Amino acid sequence: MILDLHTHSIKSDDGRAKVENYCKWIRKKEIPLDGFVLTEHRQYDSESDYRALEDEYNLLILKASEVETDYGHVLVFGVNEDLLHSFDFANIRLPIQTVLNASKENGAFAAPCHPGRKRVGLFSHYARSGPIADVHTVEVFNGGSIPGEDQLSVEQAAIYGYRGFGGSDSHVVSRIGYCATKFERDTITTVEDLVEELQSGSFSPISLKPEPKNTSIET
Amino acid sequence: MAESSGSVNIAEVRAEWIGVEFDWAEFIIDKDAMIQWASACGETDERFIDPSHSDFQAHPSFTTHCMSGRLFPKNFPQIGGGFGIDGGKTVTAHLPIRAGSKLTAVTTIADIFDKTGRSGTMVFIVQRMEFKDETGALVSTVDWKMIKKA
Numbered sequence: 001m002i003l004d005l006h007t008h009s010i011k012s013d014d015g016r017a018k019v020e021n022y023c024k025w026i027r028k029k030e031i032p033l034d035g036f037v038l039t040e041h042r043q044y045d046s047e048s049d050y051r052a053l054e055d056e057y058n059l060l061i062l063k064a065s066e067v068e069t070d071y072g073h074v075l076v077f078g079v080n081e082d083l084l085h086s087f088d089f090a091n092i093r094l095p096i097q098t099v100l101n102a103s104k105e106n107g108a109f110a111a112p113c114h115p116g117r118k119r120v121g122l123f124s125h126y127a128r129s130g131p132i133a134d135v136h137t138v139e140v141f142n143g144g145s146i147p148g149e150d151q152l153s154v155e156q157a158a159i160y161g162y163r164g165f166g167g168s169d170s171h172v173v174s175r176i177g178y179c180a181t182k183f184e185r186d187t188i189t190t191v192e193d194l195v196e197e198l199q200s201g202s203f204s205p206i207s208l209k210p211e212p213k214n215t216s217i218e219t
Numbered sequence: 220m221a222e223s224s225g226s227v228n229i230a231e232v233r234a235e236w237i238g239v240e241f242d243w244a245e246f247i248i249d250k251d252a253m254i255q256w257a258s259a260c261g262e263t264d265e266r267f268i269d270p271s272h273s274d275f276q277a278h279p280s281f282t283t284h285c286m287s288g289r290l291f292p293k294n295f296p297q298i299g300g301g302f303g304i305d306g307g308k309t310v311t312a313h314l315p316i317r318a319g320s321k322l323t324a325v326t327t328i329a330d331i332f333d334k335t336g337r338s339g340t341m342v343f344i345v346q347r348m349e350f351k352d353e354t355g356a357l358v359s360t361v362d363w364k365m366i367k368k369a
Contacts, residue, residue: 013343041334068335069346091337120337 006167035060116153140164143178166205241292306364
């Protein structure tokens with residue numbers, strides 16, 4: 001089962017994609033995704049109900065969150081009421097330890113995203129302040145990375161023994177599925193299933209970026 | 220919301236300033252200006268460029284060029300340095316705007332938030348202009364984001 005674990009819709013302040021348009025794009029472009037996770041910035045969208053879209057497009061649509069910490073951005077899967085009361089999701093200076101601890105205590109799964117970004121990613125913070133003991137999984141493939149960033153993520157994740165997953169970090173429709181995560185299990189249907197599979201470690205990151213068009217001119 | 224962005228406490232700024240009205244203006248909607256704007260946008264729909272059309276009206280984005288007299292309320296705290304950069308506008312068209320209409324616009328601070336990214340910490344200040352026609356009906360809302368380095 002292939003899921004894009006990192007997407008943003010118009011619910012995020014910088015998101016330009018409507019969820020239904022993601023669905024249409026996936027089907028029109030025959031992107032091999034079985035679903036995607038909406039990870040809206042600094043919030044958890046507890047209102048939106050995408051079940052009708054799931055049925056219409058035969059896609060799994062789950063909700064999570066991307067929060068901001070002193071060690072960079074962190075994706076939190078399995079957000080629930082208890083977790084929502086554990087820390088302020090809008091705070092851009094959350095201590096990463098708070099996010100990791102609260103997620104674990106409340107049955108959620110927290111993992112830093114785009115850790116290879118210069119200056120602001122997890123591994124840049126490691127270089128300045130040292131590693132965090134409770135990190136175990138990071139997003140090694142990110143669809144918004146510039147050249148070299150994912151390579152750094154993969155290399156550093158290997159050094160620290162972290163598992164890696166992928167997500168597009170799409171903010172516009174055409175970017176969904178650039179990176180994704182392939183799970184060994186074929187029957188993820190709920191966010192609880194997703195958390196279980198992330199905890200199991202039975203997944204791998206994949207890149208589905210379209211090949212760049214050949215623009216060379218023959219003379 | 221973060222406790223502080225630089226030397227400014229964003230939570231306090233939000234609590235004090237969101238919803239504060241700080242500018243009031245009137246705009247007479249000129250037919251030629253409507254056509255010029257729509258044409259500049261590349262609009263080809265005759266409703267927006269042909270004054271003889273039975274449903275002639277301003278292009279939905281027309282109100283984005285109607286500026287308030289102030290960027291920020293008087294005594295609004297200095298966040299970061301300089302004027303910042305334009306983060307774009309979002310327009311919601313509620314009703315058609317007709318030639319010759321007199322619109323009144325009230326400007327408020329709609330939102331203030333901060334976020335981190337490749338460029339470091341930035342503060343977003345959203346200025347909202349609500350345009351009403353002579354009957355008091357809301358015809359257009361423009362949210363203008365200004366981005367400042369914290």
